[in-house]
Amino acid sequence: MNDITIRDAQGMVDNWIHTIGGRYFSELTNMALLTEETGELARVIARVYGEQIAKEGDLRKGLAEEMADVMWVLMCLANQTGVDLTAAFEASLAKKTTRDKNRFHDDGRQR
DSSP states (O other): OOOOOHHHHHHHHHHHIIIIIOSOOOHHHHHHHHHHHHHHHHHHHHHHTSSOOOOTTTTSSOHHHHHHHHHHHHHHHHHHHTOOHHHHHHHHHHHHHHHHTTTBOTTSOBO
């Protein structure tokens, strides 16, 4: 597969929903699903990079798969609420660049 832009990915999710998935879940249901998927990502992070020890089955899905699941549901929410994630990301990056251009040092401390 070639490189996929965020806009392309949003379109791919929308196409999948309409051709295979049938319909979007409600925004509230998708928000709950995003929370659930974020929790599953947090579980993997806590067990792999944190101090918790994995129990049987804790790591049956890996870090990349959990991150992709979070992206999927976030793109569903963006699609059904009319958010262009490419434009939103570009605006967020510009805001952070302007706001934080003098904020951080190489030693990691804030000014």
